[in-house]
Amino acid sequence: MKNSIILSRFGAVLMAAAVLMCTSCGASRNSGRKTADEARVERLIQERLDARSFRVDVDRMLPIRGGSQVLTSPYSITVDGSRLLSHLPYMGVAYNVPYGGGKVLGFEADIASYREEAAGPDSRKIILTTDNGEDLLTYTLTVFTNGKATVDVMSRNREPISFLGSLNPEFDPRQPEE
Numbered sequence: 475m476k477n478s479i480i481l482s483r484f485g486a487v488l489m490a491a492a493v494l495m496c497t498s499c500g501a502s503r504n505s506g507r508k509t510a511d512e513a514r515v516e517r518l519i520q521e522r523l524d525a526r527s528f529r530v531d532v533d534r535m536l537p538i539r540g541g542s543q544v545l546t547s548p549y550s551i552t553v554d555g556s557r558l559l560s561h562l563p564y565m566g567v568a569y570n571v572p573y574g575g576g577k578v579l580g581f582e583a584d585i586a587s588y589r590e591e592a593a594g595p596d597s598r599k600i601i602l603t604t605d606n607g608e609d610l611l612t613y614t615l616t617v618f619t620n621g622k623a624t625v626d627v628m629s630r631n632r633e634p635i636s637f638l639g640s641l642n643p644e645f646d647p648r649q650p651e652e
Contacts, residue, residue, distance in 0.1 A: 516619040518643030523598055523617060526588065527554055527647050530615065530623045532639035537565040539633070550639075551613065551625060554647040558585050558604050558613070562625075566633035572608055579627060579635075581606040596620075617641050 522528035529552040535543045545563065552559040562579035571578075583604045593599035593616060600615040614626040625637040 512620065515621055515643055519617065519619065519621055519641055522641065522643060522646075523600070526556075528552070528641055529645045529647060530617070530625060530639050530641050532562065532625060532637040534638040535563060535565065536636040536638065537633070538635065539566060549637075551615075552647050553585070553588075553602070556585050556588075558583055558602065559647075560604075560606075560611075560613075562627070562637060564632065564635060566635055568632045570631045576608045577606050578632075579611075583607070 519528075529550050531548065531550045533545050533549075535545055537543070543565065549562050551562060559582045560579050564578045568575075583606045586603045586605060588600070588602045591599045591601060597616050597618045600617070601612065602615075603610065603612045605611070609632070610630045612628040614628070615623060617623045621640045621643060623639050623641050625639065626634065627636070628634045
């Protein structure tokens with residue numbers, strides 16, 4: 475009886491090992507194609523960032539107070555040369571705002587300063603400031619080579635807020651959308 479239990483366990487271990495080996499072989503065959511796609515996406519992302527012509531689509535909001543929120547509507551920021559188009563939601567405390575709430579994070583304005591700082595080997599950190607006529611805002615974008623991005627917004631009149639999303643390497647703000 476003991477021998478049959480040991481043999482059945484040994485057989486189960488051998489079966490699991492065989493399944494894992496077959497799975498890893500399939501994954502290694504697919505990884506070559508994925509690497510080529512990753513390299514293409516990385517090259518397109520670098521080109522967009524170098525040209526200062528890109529859009530980051532955000533899908534998660536992380537306010538200072540409360541938990542993170544999944545965004546069900548399309549929100550984004552677009553950098554096109556020296557212009558910033560900010561279409562982001564806001565949730566937090568406002569210290570000094572115009573009557574009616576103001577522009578918040580939904581505006582188009584000139585970029586006052588644009589600079590890059592050192593980041594990790596797989597990311598680029600972009601810091602830009604703008605004045606939307608009601609507030610001075612600093613956007614800090616960290617864009618990773620796979621296209622994932624974080625957007626941190628600091629305001630003079632509101633609590634900071636962060637967003638998670640991705641840079642679409644196929645999107646060109648200078649081309650009309652179809």
